[in-house]
Amino acid sequence: xxxxxxxxxxxxxxxxxxxxxxxxxxxxxxxxxxxxxxxxxxxxxxxxxxxxxxxxxxxxxxxxxxxxxxxxxxxxxxxxxxxxxxxxxxxxxxxxxxxxxxxxxxxxxxxxxxxxxxxxxxxxxxxxxxxxxxxxxxxxxxxxxxxxxxxxxxxxxxxxxxxxxxxxxxxxxxxxxxxxxxxxxxxxxxxxxxxxxxxxxxxxxxxxxxxxxxxxxxxxxxxxxxxxxxxxxxxxxxxxxxxxxxxxxxxxxxxxxxxxxxxxxxxxxxxxxxxxxxxxxxxxxxxxxxxxxxxxxxxxxxxxxxxxxxxxxxxxxxxxxxxxxxxxxxxxxxxxxxxxxxxxxxxxxxxxxxxxxxxxxxxxxxxxxxxxxxxxxxxxxxxxxxxxxxxxxxxxxxxx
Numbered sequence: 001x002x003x004x005x006x007x008x009x010x011x012x013x014x015x016x017x018x019x020x021x022x023x024x025x026x027x028x029x030x031x032x033x034x035x036x037x038x039x040x041x042x043x044x045x046x047x048x049x050x051x052x053x054x055x056x057x058x059x060x061x062x063x064x065x066x067x068x069x070x071x072x073x074x075x076x077x078x079x080x081x082x083x084x085x086x087x088x089x090x091x092x093x094x095x096x097x098x099x100x101x102x103x104x105x106x107x108x109x110x111x112x113x114x115x116x117x118x119x120x121x122x123x124x125x126x127x128x129x130x131x132x133x134x135x136x137x138x139x140x141x142x143x144x145x146x147x148x149x150x151x152x153x154x155x156x157x158x159x160x161x162x163x164x165x166x167x168x169x170x171x172x173x174x175x176x177x178x179x180x181x182x183x184x185x186x187x188x189x190x191x192x193x194x195x196x197x198x199x200x201x202x203x204x205x206x207x208x209x210x211x212x213x214x215x216x217x218x219x220x221x222x223x224x225x226x227x228x229x230x231x232x233x234x235x236x237x238x239x240x241x242x243x244x245x246x247x248x249x250x251x252x253x254x255x256x257x258x259x260x261x262x263x264x265x266x267x268x269x270x271x272x273x274x275x276x277x278x279x280x281x282x283x284x285x286x287x288x289x290x291x292x293x294x295x296x297x298x299x300x301x302x303x304x305x306x307x308x309x310x311x312x313x314x315x316x317x318x319x320x321x322x323x324x325x326x327x328x329x330x331x332x333x334x335x336x337x338x339x340x341x342x343x344x345x346x347x348x349x350x351x352x353x354x355x356x357x358x359x360x361x362x363x364x365x366x367x368x369x370x371x372x373x374x375x376x377x378x379x380x381x382x383x384x385x386x387x388x389x390x391x392x393x394x395x396x397x398x399x400x
Contacts, residue, residue, distance in 0.1 A: 001125075001127065001128045001131055002128075002338075003031075003126060003128050003129065003366070004125070004129050004130075004389055005029065005128055005129070005130050006029050006030065006033050006130060006131050006132065006379070007023055007028060007029070007030035007031075007035065007131070007132045007134060008030070008031055008113065008130040008133055008134070008139050008204025009031065009032045009033065009136050010032075010033050010115070010133070010135055010136060010171060010202070011032070011033075011034065011135070011136035011137035011138055011141075011355075012032045012033075012034035012036075012038075012039040012040065012041075012095050012097075012105070012136075012170055013039070013040055013041070013042060013043075013136065013137075013138050013355070014040060014043075014062060014084065014355070014364050015138055015354040015355030015359060015364045015367070015368065016032045016033070016034070016039075016136035016137075016354070017039060017040070017062065017084065017088060017091075017093055017138035018062040018063050018364050018365060018367075018368035019134050019136055019354045019368040019371055019372065020091065020093045020095075021051060021062065021063060021064060021065075021087065021091035021092070021093060021368070021372075022063050022064070022368045022369055022371070022372030023372045023375065024057055024091050024093065025091070025153075025372070026372055026376045028029050028372070028373075028375060028376060028379065030091060030094070031094050031095075031128070032094065032095040032096070032098060032136075033095075033096055033099040033101055033115070033117060033128070034095055034098075034099060035098070035099060035100045035101070035120070036098070037097050037098055037121075038097065038136060038259045039088060039095055039097075040081065040084045040266055041078055042138075042140055042162075043052065043077065043080065043081055043084070043392055044081055045128075046143075046162035046163070046185060047077055047162075048161070048164050048165055048166065048186070048190065048360050049077075049165050049166045049185075050166070050186065051077040051186070052074045052075060052077065053055055053074055053075045053080060053361075054074070054182055054188060054211065054214065054269040055074075055214060055215070055218060055360065055361070056073045056074065056211075056214075056215040056218065056219075057071060057072075057073055057074070057075050057281060058117075059218055059361070059376060060073060060075070060080075060105075060196055060360075060361040061361070062087055062361070062363070062364065062365060062368070063365050063368055063369050064091070065083075065086075065090060065091075066089055066196040067083060068083075071083075072176065072353070074211055075281050076130040077245050081163045083232040084265045085355075097121075097383055098120045098122075098207040099118070099119060099120075099126070099228055100116045100117065100118045100120050100381055101115060101116070101117050101288065101323050102115070102116055102117070102118055102279040102323055103115075103323055104323060104324050104325060104326075105324075105326055106324035106326050106329075106351070108350050109348075110137060111131075112129050112131055112133070112287070113129070113130045113132070113133040113349075113350065114128075114129055114286060114352070115127065115128040115130065115133065119291075119367050122256075122364060128154060130297055131350055131379075132350040132351075132375050132378075133315055133352070134352045134353070134354060134371060135317065135320060135324065135330075135331075135348065135351070135352070135353040135356075136348055136349075136353070136354045136355055137319060137320065138318065138356070138384060139231065139316060139318055139336070139355065139356055139358065140315075140316040141316060141317065141318050141319045142314075142317050142319050143160040143161075143162045143313045143316055143317050144160075144314055144316055144317045145158075145314060145354050146178075146289065146312070146314055149289075149290040149291065149292060150287055150290045150291030150292060152290045153291065153293075154291050154310065155293065155294045156295045156307055156310065157308065157309045157310075157313070158309065158310040158312065158378070159311065159312070159314060159385050160309075160311075160312050160313075160314070161177075161179070161183050161184070161187055161313040162310055164311055164389065166185055166190060166192055166194065167187075167190045167192075167193065167194025167195075167196050168193040169176065169190055170194060170196040170308075170309060170371075171194055171196060172193040172195060172196070172197065172308045173196055173197065173307070173308040173309055174196075174197045174199070174285050174295075174305070174306060174308045175191050175197065175198055175199070175307065175308065175309045175310075175311065175383060176194045176199045176200070176201065176285070176289065176297065176305070176307045176309070176310045177191065177198065177199070177200045177201070177311045177316055178200075178312050179200075179201070179312065179313030179314045179315070180202040180203075180204065180206050180312060181206075181266075181268060181313060181315065181373060182266075182269055183207075183311030183313040184314075184334075185200075185269075185270065185273045186267050186271050186273070187270075187284055187311060187313055188200045188270050188273050188276075188358065189271050189276060191311075191399070192273075192276045192282050193389065198276075198281065198282045198283070199261055199282065199283040199284070199285055199307070200277075200282055200284055200285065200298075200304065201282070201285050201286070201287060201288060202248060202285075203285050203286060203287040205250040205252040205253075206249070206250075206252065206267075206268050207233070207237065207249070207251055207255075207256035207259070207267040207268065208241065208244070208249070208267070208268050208270045209236075209237060209256060209267045209268070209269060210236065210269065210270050211241070211269050211271075213236055213237070213240075214267065214269060217229050217232070217233050217256070217257055218264065220232070222255060224358075225249060226255070226258050226261060227255070227258070229234060229255075229257050230257050230258055231255070231256075232254060233256050233257065233267075234251075234253065234256075237251075241274055246273070247278065247284055248271065248279050248284035248286070249274075249277070251285065255330060260359075261322050261332070266360075285299050285300065285301075285303065285305070286299045286300050286301045286302045286303075288300070292304070294306075295307055295308060297310075301319075316333030317334075317335065317359075318331075318334070318336065318356070319335065320335040321333065321335050326349075326351075329347045329348050329349065329351060330346075330347030330348075330351050331353070332352060337353055337356050337357075341357050341358075341359070342357075342358060342366075344357055345367045345370050346370075347356075347370070350375075350378075352371045352374070352375075353367070354367040354368050354371055355367060366398070382387065
């Protein structure tokens with residue numbers, strides 16, 4: 001069965017929803033294909049209980065719908081999901097769930113995209129034929145666990161942080177959290193408050209800022225240079241935390257927002273983890289070297305430890321290269337756009353991507369509006385050409 005649709009969007013996370021809303025505002029018909037049975041499944045099914053948006057709400061809304069003034073500056077996960085539900089209904093976003101895209105390719109003969117889909121609920125195949133394809137499956141599509149020697153023989157429990165909800169089941173257990181991003185640091189703190197014997201692997205230099213500092217920094221960037229904002233952030237961080245090197249925490253050489261704007265590592269928002277590290281409630285380890293017999297983990301500095309549980313807060317990988325046959329026109333081998341920001345969102349032959357700028361929800365807002373406007377301009381240009389061709393044909397018939 002072939003279904004004709006001007007625009008097909010793959011992925012019903014915030015990126016896909018934002019793109020569909022922007023297209024609907026311009027009266028451009030589109031459909032969103034989602035492999036799960038709900039929209040925003042990462043936020044709904046694979047995040048921990050205490051999660052809040054790490055940036056102020058003024059930097060996190062999707063296009064054409066600001067957050068309610070009744071909501072706090074830093075929005076809890078549950079309220080963000082309610083916002084997304086309202087967003088879908090407000091903009092009448094058309095989503096088909098349980099649609100697993102196993103192949104998408106550009107048909108040179110027809111000049112259209114063919115998106116081959118399996119309806120996993122009914123076990124029926126579908127083919128969508130579109131003028132434009134928007135890849136909105138996102139940077140955080142597939143959970144990533146690094147290869148570690150001996151992990152397959154670890155006699156304890158290990159899992160990716162997408163399966164973590166809270167620390168209640170881990171009371172008095174020896175738990176190792178691998179990763180020092182926002183998820184890893186917050187999960188480490190949560191485990192500690194629930195009474196787990198918590199350790200963390202922090203192997204890379206990282207900036208630690210509290211939420212209020214990030215909010216101030218993001219606000220100042222509208223008026224002040226990145227260099228000066230970073231100087232202020234570093235002064236504030238040093239006054240707040242002092243020298244963290246003795247705890248195994250090293251600051252990067254570049255400033256926090258310079259790194260963020262380059263699409264590199266974002267500053268980690270501290271929710272209380274640093275205090276617990278200083279108090280000895282959370283131990284910091286270097287990179288894992290290998291896992292020995294039973295539950296013994298050896299670190300690159302030669303130290304060892306016994307652990308019951310390993311939680312990997314080691315990020316995600318995109319899956320674009322698995323299903324997008326012609327991905328090399330826009331994406332590299334890692335499933336990220338070849339063009340650098342801010343030109344990353346558009347490829348050839350009507351392919352676009354949203355949510356791949358490493359700039360979170362703010363980046364999604366930017367991408368979705370750019371993509372929708374570009375599609376609108378292209379559609380209108382095609383209409384003018386067709387109208388001109390029809391006028392020429394009519395004139396030729398009159399002359400005949």
